[in-house]
Amino acid sequence: MKNINIGKKLLNIATKQKAVLAIIVILVIMVFSKTNFYTAYNLFDMIKSVSILMILAFGVTLVLVAGGCDLSIGGIMVVSGIVTIKLMNANIPMWISILAALLVGAIVGAINGYLVVYQGTEPFIITLGMGMMLTGIAQQLTDAHPIPCNNPNFVKLANDKLFNIIPNLVIVMIAVFFIIHYILRYTSFGRNCYAIGGDYEVAKYSGINVLPTKAMTFVICGITAALGGVMLSSMLNSGSSTYGDTTALVVNCGVVVGGTSFAGGIGSAPQSAIGLLVFGVLQNSMNMLGIDAYVQQIIQGIVIVAIICLDCYGRKRKRETV
Amino acid sequence: MAERIWNMKEQINFKNVIQTVFRDYLVLAAIALLVIITSIVEPKFLTTGNMTNIMRQFGPLIMVALGMTFVIIGGFIDLSVSGILSLVAVVTISLIEPLGQVGALIVGICLGTFCGYLNSVLILASGAMKQAEALFITYGMSTVYGALALIYSGGRTKQMSLVKANTSIYKTIGTGTVGILSVSFIMFLVCLLLLYIFQNKTYMGRTIYLTGGNKTAAELAGIHIRRSITLIYTISGLMTALGAIVLFSRVTAASPVIGKGYETNAILAVVVGGTTLIGGNGSVLRTVLGTTLVILLSNCLNLLGVSVYMQYMMKGAILVLAIWLDSRKQL
Numbered sequence: 001m002k003n004i005n006i007g008k009k010l011l012n013i014a015t016k017q018k019a020v021l022a023i024i025v026i027l028v029i030m031v032f033s034k035t036n037f038y039t040a041y042n043l044f045d046m047i048k049s050v051s052i053l054m055i056l057a058f059g060v061t062l063v064l065v066a067g068g069c070d071l072s073i074g075g076i077m078v079v080s081g082i083v084t085i086k087l088m089n090a091n092i093p094m095w096i097s098i099l100a101a102l103l104v105g106a107i108v109g110a111i112n113g114y115l116v117v118y119q120g121t122e123p124f125i126i127t128l129g130m131g132m133m134l135t136g137i138a139q140q141l142t143d144a145h146p147i148p149c150n151n152p153n154f155v156k157l158a159n160d161k162l163f164n165i166i167p168n169l170v171i172v173m174i175a176v177f178f179i180i181h182y183i184l185r186y187t188s189f190g191r192n193c194y195a196i197g198g199d200y201e202v203a204k205y206s207g208i209n210v211l212p213t214k215a216m217t218f219v220i221c222g223i224t225a226a227l228g229g230v231m232l233s234s235m236l237n238s239g240s241s242t243y244g245d246t247t248a249l250v251v252n253c254g255v256v257v258g259g260t261s262f263a264g265g266i267g268s269a270p271q272s273a274i275g276l277l278v279f280g281v282l283q284n285s286m287n288m289l290g291i292d293a294y295v296q297q298i299i300q301g302i303v304i305v306a307i308i309c310l311d312c313y314g315r316k317r318k319r320e321t322v
Numbered sequence: 323m324a325e326r327i328w329n330m331k332e333q334i335n336f337k338n339v340i341q342t343v344f345r346d347y348l349v350l351a352a353i354a355l356l357v358i359i360t361s362i363v364e365p366k367f368l369t370t371g372n373m374t375n376i377m378r379q380f381g382p383l384i385m386v387a388l389g390m391t392f393v394i395i396g397g398f399i400d401l402s403v404s405g406i407l408s409l410v411a412v413v414t415i416s417l418i419e420p421l422g423q424v425g426a427l428i429v430g431i432c433l434g435t436f437c438g439y440l441n442s443v444l445i446l447a448s449g450a451m452k453q454a455e456a457l458f459i460t461y462g463m464s465t466v467y468g469a470l471a472l473i474y475s476g477g478r479t480k481q482m483s484l485v486k487a488n489t490s491i492y493k494t495i496g497t498g499t500v501g502i503l504s505v506s507f508i509m510f511l512v513c514l515l516l517l518y519i520f521q522n523k524t525y526m527g528r529t530i531y532l533t534g535g536n537k538t539a540a541e542l543a544g545i546h547i548r549r550s551i552t553l554i555y556t557i558s559g560l561m562t563a564l565g566a567i568v569l570f571s572r573v574t575a576a577s578p579v580i581g582k583g584y585e586t587n588a589i590l591a592v593v594v595g596g597t598t599l600i601g602g603n604g605s606v607l608r609t610v611l612g613t614t615l616v617i618l619l620s621n622c623l624n625l626l627g628v629s630v631y632m633q634y635m636m637k638g639a640i641l642v643l644a645i646w647l648d649s650r651k652q653l
Contacts (some may be wrong), residue, residue: 133642
């Protein structure tokens with residue numbers, strides 16, 4: 001009897017704090033491995049490599065909190081990156097190109113929002129189709145080759161370091177983090193998002209303007225995805241249609257790992273950051289340990305399945321106890 | 323949704339008739355329009371060679387799409403088909419030498435069925451009752467199956483011409499014809515007949531509709547929804563395995579990424595055919611229409627010289643459009 005209780009408690013902790021738990025486990029394993037994992041260079045590199053996904057994840061958090069889902073972020077990311085580089089190669093100033101790319105993200109987000117919210121389509125499938133379409137557009141724009149950038153200032157945008165320590169990319173990520181955190185926590189718009197995700201009907205009858213609010217989350221998600229795309233292109237100094245193939249699902253899974261729920265109404269920016277950090281730490285430590293790329297893919301797949309299953313299981317238990 | 327099916331039979335009013343005609347014949351109209359336009363612009367379209375070509379292209383996608391139909395009728399979704407397709411193709415072709423061609427065929431089909439079963443076990447164990455949850459779980463499994471295929475094959479493509487054993491079955495599936503029909507097309511007709519009977523005339527087939535319509539109601543009515551969820555994913559795995567065998571027989575090689583893109587194409591075929599994503603509605607016959615449209619579209623665009631990237635984009639656009647129209651019908 002006692003054993004069952006302890007088991008249940010452990011399961012409760014595992015389902016609630018699974019992200020922190022996973023990070024601690026990996027970090028402890030890495031202590032005993034004889035690698036250069038615990039060096040400032042590697043740790044900053046790890047944060048930098050996960051920053052792009054985090055920028056995308058903060059937008060996705062907003063959408064998931066409001067009860068939607070966006071799988072087109074991978075497509076938005078590659079298209080906006082390619083648009084920036086194409087415009088700059090046509091001798092248009094950098095800032096205008098970047099603004100144009102962000103506008104592309106906002107427009108795609110608005111289309112998603114219109115179709116999902118005002119037309120009542122299933123967000124998962126419609127944004128999957130949208131992502132497919134955007135990948136096609138990206139391939140058409142680049143002929144499926146990576147395209148280089150002619151503007152020498154562009155590469156500095158993400159790679160220059162503040163005080164020679166912190167890469168600009170990380171600073172952008174932190175800025176987006178604070179903006180989204182502020183929106184979700186301290187504005188009526190953010191609080192309304194929680195209400196809508198928690199119970200759509202109740203939110204509607206309490207006088208919240210549900211339709212524009214929910215559609216707006218998609219627009220913001222589109223803009224953050226476009227920003228991620230611009231930063232990615234700047235980091236690699238090239239645009240390619242193949243970068244975003246698995247991004248959407250990895251980011252969504254990462255956000256769910258952090259504790260945001262598919263059902264909506266639960267979640268926050270710090271949780272998403274921790275969730276994405278799990279993937280960053282996992283990837284980095286697997287590289288450090290020299291694990292075969294295909295095996296890495298299996299491990300990542302199993303981690304995704306395990307975490308989503310735990311998330312579902314937690315909700316199932318909740319349903320049954322109430 | 324299930325109640326709506328029963329109601330439609332009793333009170334056929336004007337609005338329902340319009341809706342049904344719109345839903346069923348929009349695809350037919352699109353197919354007819356596509357055939358007419360292409361045969362005017364490009365006379366090569368109507369030659370026997372091209373028709374045989376279309377019939378062969380039909381094989382792999384329709385198998386996967388038929389399995390996917392049941393998953394979608396049951397109110398779920400299966401993104402793992404691309405992984406299963408690659409894994410089954412790679413494993414089957416490598417086992418022809420040690421096990422003989424019949425043995426490899428049996429192992430391949432069993433492997434695909436098992437992968438589908440494994441999906442259902444995970445979904446049932448975690449209590450995922452929503453389409454979104456199933457989507458992410460099956461996506462994760464797709465990554466796992468795909469990576470297994472890569473590890474098993476070492477990332478290399480295996481040619482059938484290099485297999486030092488008798489491969490007559492696969493050659494027949496790939497290139498054989500009976501009269502004017504290709505063998506893969508006959509396989510499809512047999513599968514369609516069996517699945518149609520299963521869908522309409524058996525108890526288990528009917529429960530899939532009720533599960534998709536309303537899970538809680540179905541469970542309270544005494545239907546084993548867990549059994550039907552297991553069934554839909556197992557069927558999907560089985561049909562995907564058959565699709566994999568048809569596919570690598572036709573292209574006479576199996577690469578570990580051969581199945582890429584089949585999941586979205588299969589969903590596209592099912593949705594364009596008129597099976598609704600909400601579940602509880604649809605038919606394998608509609609999927610046949612949807613697949614015909616998808617295959618004809620890529621054939622026509624190829625003949626008209628449209629680039630592959632543009633085709634990919636158009637497929638995405640059609641998927642978005644089809645889902646949009648689909649949801650408008652339910653308003």
